[in-house]
Amino acid sequence: MQAIFEMKYLDVSWYNEDTILSIKESSSSLNVEFDDELQHFLCYTEIYPKADGIRLGQLAFRYLKNNLIAPYIKGADDTKIPLKKITDKDTGKEWWIEANFWIAKDKRWESKTYRTAGKITVVLQSQICQVNIGSSEFTAKQLNRYLSDFKSDLWELILDEHSYVTGKAKITQSGGINEETIHLINHIISHTQQILKNPKSELRENQELKPRKMVKPVSRTFMEIATKGDSNFLTSRATNPIFNVPENRYILFALERIYRIVRQLVAISQNKKNRFELAIEKLNERYHSFGNTKPIDKNLVRKDLEAIKKLYNIEHVNNTLKGELKNLINDKDQFTELNKWYLKITGKTSDGKSYFVGVKRQLNDVWFERVAGERNVFLNLGNEHYQNLLEEGFEYKTDARLDYSTGVSKNDVRWHNYKLIKLKNIEVIGGVNFEKRKENFKKMKELAIALNAKNWIKELSKKEKEEQEREKRSIQNRLKIHEDEHKKAEQVYEFLEPKLKKIKVILDQFKRLNIKPSPTFPNSMTFVQNPHYQAIHSGYKALRELTNLSDDDLLLSLEQVDEIGLINMPLLYERWCLLQIIKVLVQNYHYSPSHDWKRKLLKIALTNNRNESLDFTNNNVGRHIKLW
Numbered sequence: 001m002q003a004i005f006e007m008k009y010l011d012v013s014w015y016n017e018d019t020i021l022s023i024k025e026s027s028s029s030l031n032v033e034f035d036d037e038l039q040h041f042l043c044y045t046e047i048y049p050k051a052d053g054i055r056l057g058q059l060a061f062r063y064l065k066n067n068l069i070a071p072y073i074k075g076a077d078d079t080k081i082p083l084k085k086i087t088d089k090d091t092g093k094e095w096w097i098e099a100n101f102w103i104a105k106d107k108r109w110e111s112k113t114y115r116t117a118g119k120i121t122v123v124l125q126s127q128i129c130q131v132n133i134g135s136s137e138f139t140a141k142q143l144n145r146y147l148s149d150f151k152s153d154l155w156e157l158i159l160d161e162h163s164y165v166t167g168k169a170k171i172t173q174s175g176g177i178n179e180e181t182i183h184l185i186n187h188i189i190s191h192t193q194q195i196l197k198n199p200k201s202e203l204r205e206n207q208e209l210k211p212r213k214m215v216k217p218v219s220r221t222f223m224e225i226a227t228k229g230d231s232n233f234l235t236s237r238a239t240n241p242i243f244n245v246p247e248n249r250y251i252l253f254a255l256e257r258i259y260r261i262v263r264q265l266v267a268i269s270q271n272k273k274n275r276f277e278l279a280i281e282k283l284n285e286r287y288h289s290f291g292n293t294k295p296i297d298k299n300l301v302r303k304d305l306e307a308i309k310k311l312y313n314i315e316h317v318n319n320t321l322k323g324e325l326k327n328l329i330n331d332k333d334q335f336t337e338l339n340k341w342y343l344k345i346t347g348k349t350s351d352g353k354s355y356f357v358g359v360k361r362q363l364n365d366v367w368f369e370r371v372a373g374e375r376n377v378f379l380n381l382g383n384e385h386y387q388n389l390l391e392e393g394f395e396y397k398t399d400a401r402l403d404y405s406t407g408v409s410k411n412d413v414r415w416h417n418y419k420l421i422k423l424k425n426i427e428v429i430g431g432v433n434f435e436k437r438k439e440n441f442k443k444m445k446e447l448a449i450a451l452n453a454k455n456w457i458k459e460l461s462k463k464e465k466e467e468q469e470r471e472k473r474s475i476q477n478r479l480k481i482h483e484d485e486h487k488k489a490e491q492v493y494e495f496l497e498p499k500l501k502k503i504k505v506i507l508d509q510f511k512r513l514n515i516k517p518s519p520t521f522p523n524s525m526t527f528v529q530n531p532h533y534q535a536i537h538s539g540y541k542a543l544r545e546l547t548n549l550s551d552d553d554l555l556l557s558l559e560q561v562d563e564i565g566l567i568n569m570p571l572l573y574e575r576w577c578l579l580q581i582i583k584v585l586v587q588n589y590h591y592s593p594s595h596d597w598k599r600k601l602l603k604i605a606l607t608n609n610r611n612e613s614l615d616f617t618n619n620n621v622g623r624h625i626k627l628w
Contacts, residue, residue, distance in 0.1 A: 001034045003041055004064055005071075005124045007131075009057030010095060012086065017102040017109070023088040023095070026057065032129065040128035058111050059131070060086075060095040067125055071096050074121040074128075084109065152271050153579050154605060155264045158548065158598055181546045182492075184539055185499055188258060191535040192251075192506050199248055199513065200526055200533070201241035210236040243513040246522035247533060252510045253517035254540040259503045261547055266500050269492040276486035280479060287475045290468050296456045301448050308444060312437035318427040321389055325426055328385050335424045336401075343379065343396045344369065344431065355379040355390065359402075359418060363429075368416075375414045382421040389426055393433025399425040548598075575605055581627065582614070591616035591625060 007030040013021040032043045045059070061071055061083070073081040084099035099109035122129045207218060215221060215236040224234050310316045344358035344367055357379035358369030370376050381387055390396070401422040408414050428434060451458060460468065527533050582601070585591040594600075594615040604612050614627040 001041075001127075003032050003034070003129075004067070004127055005032075005129070006030075006062050006064060007032060007043060007129075008060055008062070008095075010060045010097065012058060012097070012108070014107045014109070016107070017104075020086055020089070023086065023090070025088075038130070040130055043129055043131045045131065045133055058097050058109075060097045061122060061124060061129075062093060062095050063124070069125045071122060071124040073098065074123055080123075149271075150576050150579070152264075152267045153576075153583075154601075156268045156271070157579065157582065157601070178546070181543065182495060184543055184546065185258075185262060185496070188536060188539040188543070189499060189502055189506070191532040191539070192255065192503075194532045195251065195536070196506065196509055199243050200245055200530070201243050202245055203239040204242045205237060205239050207235050208238045209233045210238070244515050246518065246520065247524050247526045248510070248513070248515045249518035250521055251533065251536050252507070252515050253519050254536055255503065255507055255510065256517055258540055258543060259500070259507060261543060261549065262496060262500050262503060265547070266493060266496045269489045269496060272489040273486060273493055276482050276489060280482050280486060283475050283479050283482065287472060287479070290472060292460055292465070293457045294460060294464075296451050296458050298448075298452070298456050301444075301451070305441070305444055305448060308437065308441045312434065312441060314428055314434075317434075321426055321428065324389060325423065328383065329424075335399075335422060338399050338401050338422065338424055341398050341400050341402055342429070343390075343398060345379075345390050345392050345394055345396075346370070347392055349378065353380070357418065363397075373413060375416060376409075377416045378418065380417060380419040382419055383423075386420055386423060389423075391433065393436070394431035395429050395434070397425075397427050397429050398423060578604065578627070582616075585616050585625065589618065590620070591618045591623075 008028075009026040009030075011024040013023075015021050030043050030045055032041050034040075035042050063071075070085065071083055073083065075081055081098075083096040086095050086097060087093070088095065097109070098111045101110050102108075103110055118133055120131045120133070122131060207220065210216075210233065212232055212234055215234045216238075218235060218237050220235045224231060340361065342360045342363065342365075346356045346358060346369065348355055355378065356370055357377055358367035359377065359379075360367055368377060400420060403419040403421055405417045405419075406414065407417075521537070527537055578601075582593070586593065594617075597614055600612050600614055604614075616625045616627070617623070
């Protein structure tokens with residue numbers, strides 16, 4: 001089948017929300033193919049599209065021939081979302097674009113498809129096109145899976161009363177349910193099955209043909225006798241049971257809510273089961289990787305050797321010093337009264353502001369330096385940034401101005417102070433620690449040769465073996481905890497998953513009786529006299545209490561979360577990051593959220609409200625954290 005339309009990306013310049021300055025088309029149309037199985041067209045694109053010559057690509061549709069029927073986007077609930085018609089004054093082409101709302105600051109119409117991943121269905125006269133919007137890194141299917149994981153994580157935070165969020169002392173199974181919840185779900189299913197055996201109904205009078213001897217006459221019956229004579233079948237008064245009564249409508253509503261809650265509990269327990277399986281697998285891999293030897297990365301060793309070799313290469317060191325000094329010299333500096341000085345840095349004073357130093361004027365002179373009990377020789381810096389050029393155990397040749405002063409301390413020890421005022425040139429000429437660098441390189445090189453002979457395998461030291469044993473014990477403890485949690489999650493999943501199917505079958509049976517759900521609780525004696533109806537009503541309320549969903553607004557918000565369809569990538573990432581931060585705070589660092597945290601979190605997730613904050617407190621450490 002040939003498409004009667006084409007799709008391109010447009011870069012539209014607007015004067016105001018109704019006036020167009022110019023339209024620039026992408027050089028090529030998007031590829032559209034007809035799917036014989038689905039019986040509609042398919043198109044694949046991505047968020048933040050990069051079309052040739054297009055800066056802010058806006059997805060646009062155009063009929064190849066004139067058509068008076070306006071295309072529209074078909075919403076998930078079958079609503080029609082109209083597209084905005086624009087005309088290119090240069091080419092005369094008519095395009096249809098998505099125009100959600102006008103951004104006056106940027107002078108453009110906002111389009112969800114620009115940064116939103118997922119699927120949209122566009123109806124163009126008699127043809128339907130499904131546009132699959134992925135990202136540059138993920139397919140639409142993968143993105144929907146990530147969205148599903150986000151929803152599951154959010155439900156888990158709200159439902160899971162596993163102590164780490166609210167700190168209540170309950171004996172809970174994994175997945176946020178306890179034995180009472182498990183018993184309650186069984187109880188609800190059992191009573192619902194009893195209701196279906198004899199559901200409440202009302203008899204509605206109607207008329208139907210019956211054998212002559214079974215007829216309960218109505219006016220029409222006498223007319224038929226008068227006109228048809230001895231007919232074997234005549235119209236009779238009759239009654240039919242109607243099950244769409246207020247009591248059943250409320251029961252169906254409660255069962256649909258119960259189904260959603262149990263479905264999420266199944267998803268949570270399955271996610272936990274998979275998560276703990278992966279954690280156990282990684283811990284076992286880590287545990288079995290231990291041994292008396294460890295592999296050494298020869299590439300890292302080679303890089304280390306190269307780095308150490310540069311550190312004792314006097315030319316490389318001096319070039320580095322030269323560059324650092326150049327950054328400290330001001331173009332306006334006047335280098336006068338400079339002399340050649342040799343400096344030997346032997347250490348820092350206790351206050352860290354001065355150095356113990358040896359000085360001399362000629363290379364072959366004897367160092368004038370500290371003699372214990374007789375004299376102290378200090379170096380002060382006129383520029384604090386000079387300290388980045390000096391290292392202990394190094395000897396330097398400088399062109400510098402040093403101011404000299406002397407005196408006697410309280411201990412009758414003469415001190416000699418040299419203040420470094422100006423520094424024009426500096427280079428390393430040696431020193432104890434500089435020579436140690438050479439020795440370190442030789443030792444590292446010998447070690448590398450030895451490791452190469454052993455195929456880069458090194459025996460563990462005594463200290464490393466002790467650390468390894470401690471880590472093995474830690475892994476064993478974590479394995480035990482994870483295995484226990486995995487077992488609980490598996491038990492919950494194995495119990496709930498078949499129950500979910502049973503509830504689905506029950507819902508289908510109710511709907512086959514033409515019952516429509518209603519949240520209105522009827523003022524009926526049925527819920528007093530009939531134990532099965534009473535059990536569903538009380539069971540529904542109890543289940544909400546046990547799963548922390550007694551708040552109607554909370555439950556409605558979670559249902560709205562399930563309706564999130566198209567994925568705004570930046571928004572999804574922000575929401576996902578927020579959930580991970582909350583998990584780390586409450587699970588790892590034992591922070592307690594504020595009492596209204598659930599309502600605020602759902603508001604943020606549903607509306608992207610940036611003015612809401614979440615408060616967390618850890619009384620043990622006396623800290624408070626506010627997330628915006």
